[in-house]
Amino acid sequence: MIDMNITADFFIIDDQTVDARPLNYLLQKTDDDSDFVPAEINITKDVAFFNYTSGSTGNPKTVPLTHANVLDKLRKYSALIEVGDTMLGWAHFRGISGVRFLISGTLSGARRVVNQGAFTPERFFKLVQEFNVNVTFLNDSSQIHQLLKHPQIKTADLSSLKMLHCAGTIVPLHFIEKMNSHLGSSKFCNSFGMTETCGTVAINLYHSKNNCTGQLIGDCEAKIVNEQGDRLGVNESGELYLKDPFMFEGYLGDDGNASQHFDREGFFRTGDIAHFDENSDLFITDRKKELFKYMGYHIIPNEIQQFLDQIDGVDESCVVPVPISKYVLAPAAVIIKTKNSACTEEFIYDAVSNSFADHKRLRGGVYFVNSIPRTATGKVNRRLVAEMALKFYKDKNMVKRNN
Structure with missing residues (x-):
């Protein structure tokens, strides 16, 4: 990691590299465990994770997330999960959704089912039923589509589910309505988040009357602006700008270009086209680049x-x-x-x-x-x-x- 000018040890969950150690290294027994003292850190400055953006419209960017970034956002998200819940995630640990799954379960006292296989409807139904999953996270609307068109959707026992959460892409309303018809008393939750915001910033927990991504969580701030940077009003579409108490400060290797990503008030330019309605529900229309x-x-x-x-x-x-x-x-x-x-x-x-x-x-x-x-x-x-x-x-x- 010399190129990054970083001297800290790196641990890799999935792959092996010359410059990093496997995660299992941390589980090895040592002779001096009783003398261990946690390192002092600056939670607002020291990096906890390097996560990659998805790269769906260009090359992936590396986002340094501090301990404060991670703990603040996941503390808010973990309030949605109860002690004793069984969680099932499908995201790679290299992405922010995988990190959210890993840590939010720990903070909530929930059990995690770590899936290492590719998503398939057959595997989804098998794991939900075998482990009585209460909360599951999907990261693409195409996975919802696959579930809905699979014949097992009509016979699978999904009664253990309390929340089926989908993020990462826009979910059409007809997908939401069809999925809810199979979930019984459980809830389909559409949400919006980004690697740069360390995950979820808005989630729809209250209704299924449209395909909004819900309302802002915690103390996240947002504004919609036009191409001139002027604030827009209710039901007016423009680019979504976001600000959290603990925001990332820029992409790795992109020093000196903060003004491209943040405005003078410290709001991050998301690149998403969106609007808020009269109920403060957030609607994501598309990516600005698209x-x-x-x-x-x-x-x-x-x-x-x-x-x-x-x-x-x-x-x-x-x-x-x-x-x-x-x-x-x-x-x-x-x-x-x-x-x-x-x-x-x-x-x-x-x-x-x-x-x-x-x-x-x-x-x-x-x-x-x-x-x-x-x-x-x-x-x-x-x-x-x-x-x-x-x-x-x-x-x-x-x-x-x-x-």
Whole structure:
């Protein structure tokens, strides 16, 4: 770790590196345990974890989180978990969701079921029933989609669940409604958080009348601003800015660029487009980086995706911009079809054209694939999907020219 100018010991949970020790090293017996004295730390300055952002729209960034960052946020989140609860998590420990799962269980006195396999509906149902799981954390709406389309959702015993928590991506309302119909007295909780905020900043614990991510927790502050940096009002969409009592101070290796990430009042520029309604519920619309314009008209990819995902025969979709000329971007849809789906490119194109304004037509094309690229944390890697779509678009137009 010499390149980082850090002299502290590093411990790695999953992988092995030359510069770090395995976590099991801490469990080895020594001859001087009785003389152990915890090191003195500055909780607001000393780093507890280095976590990576998901990298869904670009390269992952390294976020140094201090002891105060971690304990303050997880103390608030742990209030949602009761002593004796059994928790099941699906996130990698390299991400903030994995850290939250690891520490919030300790702070709450809960039992943790540590899953080391990939998420599958079969594995989810098996573990929930085998361990009588009370609280489980999913980190992508596609996992909700997989559960809903699996036949076992109708027969699985989910009565032990008190809370099914999903974060990391926007969850469509129809997913929430369908999931709640299978949960009985338990609760589906949509939430919003970031690595930079050490996890959850808003969670919907009270209703399912819409797909909001709930209300701010603890003493987190937020504001919605326009492109000029002016504050916006109720039901006005703009970029979400956040501030916590203990905020991260910048990305590793990005010294001197704090002004790019924080405004003069100390609010962090999240890059998410959002608004608050009259009940102070927070709605996340899309990532600012993912928005684009076609002939001067704004395109919100998630709006089209949510429509496509409700079409019979569509398993999952991702809408990205494709340059159809030197200066023009147009929406393109990359789609995984369900088994025996009868969907065609023409059908999908016409469905969007008949339901949206002209500038939202899929002029960049409709492309069927067997899988969609994902990041290490399970989120759709939109950058790679955009590269796929561009290649498909070029290949398709090359064939047209040759014919």
